[in-house]
Amino acid sequence: MSVSFPRRALALAAVSAFAPLTAHAEDITVFAAASMTNALAEIEEKFEAETGHSLAISLAGSSALARQIQQGAPADIFISANPGWMDTLEEEGLVEPGTRFDLLNNSIVLIAAGDADAVEITPDLDLAGLLDGGRLAMALVDAVPAGIYGKASLETLGLWDDVEAQVAQADNVRAALALVATGEAPYGIVYATDAAAEAGVTVVGTFPADSHPAIVYPAADLAGRDVPAETEFLEYLKGAEARAAFERQGFVVVAD
Structure with missing residues (x-):
């Protein structure tokens, strides 16, 4: 029914x-x-x-x-x-x-354009030599967190003074990532999560967790x-x- x-x-x-x-x-x-x-x-x-x-x-x-x-x-x-x-x-x-x-x-990493050999990020790293006259892409080092963390780590490791003049600062971390992905900068410092999202870059090293604030x-x-x-x-x-x-x-x- x-x-x-x-x-x-x-x-x-x-x-x-x-x-x-x-x-x-x-x-x-x-x-x-x-x-x-x-x-x-x-x-x-x-x-x-x-x-x-x-x-x-x-x-x-x-x-x-x-x-x-x-x-x-x-x-x-x-x-x-x-x-x-x-x-x-x-x-x-x-x-x-x-x-x-x-x-x-999150964590911060050193990335390179295209394929590149891994490096150990320690106070002995010749980062300026690695750049070979090129730029190191970073988010704004005194304002944007990724840049602040990256600068803090470089200072802790004693590497900042050697590369400060070669740093290319971008408005945010994704802009810094793009500088490396497009080859405008041979290396950059970004979050590990950003590097994972971009096929055009290679992670060559991770910065020690104790070299920057959590x-x-x-x-x-x-x-x-x-x-x-x-x-x-x-x-x-x-x-x-x-x-x-x-x-x-x-x-x-x-x-x-």
Whole structure:
């Protein structure tokens, strides 16, 4: 025996079935370090499909993003490649209290254009000789985290003074990576995750972890607009699917 339902009832049932997905959908603006480009592209697609929310992700050097936030940029979430910039925003009351957590760890590596022999990165490395008059591509060494870490490591190893004049500074780590990938600079210092994302470069050495501060990526909800979707996204970053995306790009996930 078949049972028929009024057409209006069927229409209402269909609307009700989809209401939980769309009724509370939100637009979320995420400011994130440029080194997270590949991982966040994957996470964005899956998060939007699963939740119905829409992500607008702005990627740049952490310093540039932090300054935009200070100037009132309408960001909801900030993921920095350096705790210092998050500290600054927190001190200025621009971070929602209790939402900050450490999300990722990374490492920095020496890369070369095309194929190149591996080297051991120690105080005995003749980095200037390796450059042979060419440039060493780095993100801004006094502002962008990747550049700050790279300079700190070179100073610790006693190599900075020998190569300072040959450093080509880029606005962010992906721009430094591009300088090497295109052959404009024979060598560069970038995150291991950036090197993994570019087939045109070779990792020739990893900088000792004790030669620079620990590379930590904190994430937080920014003060101001407060919607449940912001918390939902931060929790998603700690989940299994986001963890897998980060690990595929070479990050170490530290968030529980």
